[in-house]
Amino acid sequence: MQKDVDAHVPNYPNLPSKLICLLHNITLHADLETDEVYAQMTLQPVTSYGKEALQLSELALKQARPQNEFFCKTLTASDTSTHGGFSVPRRAAEKIFPPLDFSMQPPAQEIQARDLHDNVWTFRHIYRGQPKRHLLTTGWSLFVSGKRLFAGDSVIFVRDERQQLLLGIRRANRQPTNISSSVLSSDSMHIGILAAAAHAAANNSPFTIFYNPRASPTEFVIPFAKYQKAVYGNQLSLGMRFRMMFETEELGTRRYMGTITGINDLDPVRWKNSQWRNLQVGWDESAAGERRNRVSIWEIEPVAAPFFICPPPFFGAKRPRQLDDESSEMENLLKRAMPWLGEEICIKDPQTQNTIMPGLSLVQWMNMNMQQSSS
Amino acid sequence: MQKDVDAHVPNYPNLPSKLICLLHNITLHADLETDEVYAQMTLQPVTSYGKEALQLSELALKQARPQNEFFCKTLTASDTSTHGGFSVPRRAAEKIFPPLDFSMQPPAQEIQARDLHDNVWTFRHIYRGQPKRHLLTTGWSLFVSGKRLFAGDSVIFVRDERQQLLLGIRRANRQPTNISSSVLSSDSMHIGILAAAAHAAANNSPFTIFYNPRASPTEFVIPFAKYQKAVYGNQLSLGMRFRMMFETEELGTRRYMGTITGINDLDPVRWKNSQWRNLQVGWDESAAGERRNRVSIWEIEPVAAPFFICPPPFFGAKRPRQLDDESSEMENLLKRAMPWLGEEICIKDPQTQNTIMPGLSLVQWMNMNMQQSSS
DNA sequence: ATGTGGGCAAACAGCCGACAA
DNA sequence: TTGTCGGCTGTTTGCCCACAT
Numbered sequence: 058m059q060k061d062v063d064a065h066v067p068n069y070p071n072l073p074s075k076l077i078c079l080l081h082n083i084t085l086h087a088d089l090e091t092d093e094v095y096a097q098m099t100l101q102p103v104t105s106y107g108k109e110a111l112q113l114s115e116l117a118l119k120q121a122r123p124q125n126e127f128f129c130k131t132l133t134a135s136d137t138s139t140h141g142g143f144s145v146p147r148r149a150a151e152k153i154f155p156p157l158d159f160s161m162q163p164p165a166q167e168i169q170a171r172d173l174h175d176n177v178w179t180f181r182h183i184y185r186g187q188p189k190r191h192l193l194t195t196g197w198s199l200f201v202s203g204k205r206l207f208a209g210d211s212v213i214f215v216r217d218e219r220q221q222l223l224l225g226i227r228r229a230n231r232q233p234t235n236i237s238s239s240v241l242s243s244d245s246m247h248i249g250i251l252a253a254a255a256h257a258a259a260n261n262s263p264f265t266i267f268y269n270p271r272a273s274p275t276e277f278v279i280p281f282a283k284y285q286k287a288v289y290g291n292q293l294s295l296g297m298r299f300r301m302m303f304e305t306e307e308l309g310t311r312r313y314m315g316t317i318t319g320i321n322d323l324d325p326v327r328w329k330n331s332q333w334r335n336l337q338v339g340w341d342e343s344a345a346g347e348r349r350n351r352v353s354i355w356e357i358e359p360v361a362a363p364f365f366i367c368p369p370p371f372f373g374a375k376r377p378r379q380l381d382d383e384s385s386e387m388e389n390l391l392k393r394a395m396p397w398l399g400e401e402i403c404i405k406d407p408q409t410q411n412t413i414m415p416g417l418s419l420v421q422w423m424n425m426n427m428q429q430s431s432s
Numbered sequence: 433m434q435k436d437v438d439a440h441v442p443n444y445p446n447l448p449s450k451l452i453c454l455l456h457n458i459t460l461h462a463d464l465e466t467d468e469v470y471a472q473m474t475l476q477p478v479t480s481y482g483k484e485a486l487q488l489s490e491l492a493l494k495q496a497r498p499q500n501e502f503f504c505k506t507l508t509a510s511d512t513s514t515h516g517g518f519s520v521p522r523r524a525a526e527k528i529f530p531p532l533d534f535s536m537q538p539p540a541q542e543i544q545a546r547d548l549h550d551n552v553w554t555f556r557h558i559y560r561g562q563p564k565r566h567l568l569t570t571g572w573s574l575f576v577s578g579k580r581l582f583a584g585d586s587v588i589f590v591r592d593e594r595q596q597l598l599l600g601i602r603r604a605n606r607q608p609t610n611i612s613s614s615v616l617s618s619d620s621m622h623i624g625i626l627a628a629a630a631h632a633a634a635n636n637s638p639f640t641i642f643y644n645p646r647a648s649p650t651e652f653v654i655p656f657a658k659y660q661k662a663v664y665g666n667q668l669s670l671g672m673r674f675r676m677m678f679e680t681e682e683l684g685t686r687r688y689m690g691t692i693t694g695i696n697d698l699d700p701v702r703w704k705n706s707q708w709r710n711l712q713v714g715w716d717e718s719a720a721g722e723r724r725n726r727v728s729i730w731e732i733e734p735v736a737a738p739f740f741i742c743p744p745p746f747f748g749a750k751r752p753r754q755l756d757d758e759s760s761e762m763e764n765l766l767k768r769a770m771p772w773l774g775e776e777i778c779i780k781d782p783q784t785q786n787t788i789m790p791g792l793s794l795v796q797w798m799n800m801n802m803q804q805s806s807s
Numbered sequence: 808a809t810g811t812g813g814g815c816a817a818a819c820a821g822c823c824g825a826c827a828a
Numbered sequence: 829t830t831g832t833c834g835g836c837t838g839t840t841t842g843c844c845c846a847c848a849t
Contacts, residue, residue, distance in 0.1 A: 133830090133831060133832090134831080134832080135830090135831055135832055135833090136831090138832095139819075139820055139821070140819095140820075140821070140822095140832090140833085141820095141821065141822075141823095141832090141833095142821080142822080144829095144830060144831070146829085146830080147829065147830085183822095185822095185823080185824085186823080186824060186825090186830095187824055187825070187826095188829075188830085190829075190830065192822095194821075194822065195821085195822090197821095198820075198821075244628060244639065244640050245621075245624040245625050245627075245628045245639070245640065245641065246620070246621070246624055247624075248624050248627045248628045248631065249620040249621055249622075249623045249624015249625065249627060249628070250620050250624065251627075252620075252623045252624060252626075252627035253619060253620045253623045253624070256623070264619065264620070265619050265620065266620065508809090508810060508811090509810080509811080510809090510810055510811060510812090511810090513811095514840070514841055514842070515811090515812080515840095515841075515842070515843095516811090516812095516841095516842065516843075516844095517842080517843080519808095519809060519810070521808080521809080522808065522809085523808095558843095560843095560844080560845090561809095561844080561845065561846090562845065562846070562847095563808075563809085565808075565809065567843095569842075569843065570842085570843085572842095573841075573842075
């Protein structure tokens with residue numbers, strides 16, 4: 058949490074700056090009012106784990122599925138006005154929408170797309186005008202007012218592997234809506250999360266947290282393999298060059314280059330020797346305050362080839378076992394590695410019944426899963 | 433909190449079931465989206481206090497100001513439809529609105545009223561039709577859609593002491609909107625409030641809580657004098673008859689009669705010997721589940737004349753000193769009683785700059801203050 | 808006394824191509 | 829290629845009263 062050090066917030070001296078946890082359960086939610094997405098995770102701190110745990114986490118990291126095709130458009134004043142419909146970029150319409158029957162005059166069809174709540178929205182898709190262009194007309198204004206969209210917000214159309222259309226929104230970064238809470242002070246909240254984690258760590262009992270990537274983009278749950286790789290794979294030094302990924306406006310990614318300018322504790326009083334954002338960095342291209350000036354080791358890719366100062370403890374085999382086969386084998390592996398998980402080992406999204414694996418980048422996984430929520 | 437006993441929630445054995453606190457600060461809020469009202473309080477546990485503290489708390493209890501005139505109407509289908517305006521009950525219009533000039537044909541005027549966010553709403557008030565009636569026409573539908581009102585919700589018009597019109601809404605009890613939180617689990621929240629209180633109690637440091645009377649009507653902050661009076665003034669016994677106040681639909685109050693049927697702990701495991709709802713009661717008139725079957729001693733008025741089993745410890749003088757004069761004298765008294773408060777002793781509402789005193793019934797105080805938020 | 812509905816005029820929603828960036 | 833606009837038409841909004849409860 059971004060929180061000024063406050064004398065009134067208790068310390069938890071027995072709470073380390075990081076906890077190794079099992080991911081027991083993850084549930085994806087979308088706020089019914091705003092479509093804001095967030096994840097609910099049940100974590101259980103563990104004190105011991107087998108090397109299979111690491112391998113499985115790494116395995117899951119590599120499970121990136123082929124991205125579905127999609128397009129994302131930022132809405133114009135015309136798109137959101139009541140005067141007309143939605144102007145579909147030509148390439149987008151041709152890539153995502155079903156092909157039109159051009160023998161019709163004008164070519165037109167009905168399009169249906171499903172949102173995160175499984176609501177189906179129906180639009181008239183027509184190709185007309187001079188010059189010709191793709192438009193969504195009837196049904197569009199209902200969508201705009203229903204989702205309370207304004208110019209600057211974005212819509213995302215996705216075509217999944219079954220040719221189903223999925224529909225999402227991404228609101229512009231307006232002033233923080235500040236609805237944070239009418240029942241809980243941020244102090245209590247801060248204390249509560251720490252107290253819950255401390256209690257769970259002391260008892261190896263599960264606790265539940267929420268992750269909202271739009272409200273606070275910081276990932277505070279790191280895949281185990283990703284963390285290990287960063288810690289044991291990267292030799293850090295002042296002046297080292299690195300790259301780091303950022304998400305672009307249109308849901309793509311872009312790498313920016315930077316230099317490590319300092320290695321020191323973010324909060325030497327409360328979280329001494331924490332690896333959380335202990336790297337001070339400068340960026341090659343940056344307007345003031347555009348990018349964070351502190352990052353964590355697992356967020357960056359060193360540009361110089363990494364070398365090992367000591368053998369990484371969990372890579373007993375030179376080449377970690379590669380598994381490209383079916384999930385049943387992964388299930389068996391998981392069960393051997395963490396038998397206390399029982400049958401809860403397969404994490405099911407209650408909406409989609411998709412089986413997923415712990416260890417993915419959470420944002421990556423959420424994106425994937427959101428896009429498949431109609432399956 | 434209404435919370436099932438959960439093995440994963442830590443106990444706070446050093447946290448007593450009640451804390452004597454100083455009220456450092458109280459801020460009233462209204463949710464910008466929903467107009468839901470709530471209070472934010474900073475409390476500081478104290479271990480000792482002078483008798484002046486009790487006297488001041490009692491004094492504040494007696495500070496009930498004369499209620500401003502108001503009316504409250506539950507909206508009909510016609511009131512909320514786009515087909516027309518708002519039909520003002522005759523008596524309400526004559527009591528609250530400025531008098532019309534009946535020489536006009538038809539009599540009409542512009543009315544302005546201010547909501548909790550200091551937004552001003554303008555309506556055309558006209559007296560017409562056959563038979564004649566008071567109507568709000570132009571401007572009304574903007575208000576209905578702006579506040580997202582539906583048939584069954586209520587509007588409240590208040591005329592304050594400066595003849596200014598204030599305007600509030602009170603939504604019907606629909607299904608709980610369940611927007612509770614997208615960033616915090618209820619477990620963490622529960623733990624957090626307890627942890628914050630426990631830490632504050634151990635260190636005599638302040639902590640902050642929120643009180644939302646619509647979401648959870650239970651008052652969990654009790655004026656000190658009210659509590660003392662109840663504990664030392666009422667001799668309880670099984671079968672004792674009592675009265676208790678409830679708020680009616682139209683913002684009035686009504687007393688219901690009941691009988692004490694049991695005296696025992698609500699939660700003997702976690703909060704042993706707590707006085708919180710330790711009275712089991714039955715009601716003279718009650719549909720099933722209409723009224724709570726557990727109440728606390730400070731909520732009821734015994735019907736039999738109270739008698740003292742021992743002299744109440746803080747009423748050294750037979751007749752507590754009565755102060756009807758200016759707040760400067762109260763300030764001095766407070767400063768002598770609780771010098772550690774420093775200059776924070778005068779609680780100011782940042783909106784109204786009204787000086788208020790600790791010890792009032794919170795709901796009472798909120799009602800008073802909300803009605804003055806335009807001053 | 809006041810909730811609902813028909814009549815009516817004005818405002819708005821929403822589909823179209825023209826035009827320009 | 830696509831954002832915005834004027835033209836046009838069908839629907840909705842919103843003020844009035846009548847009528848019923």
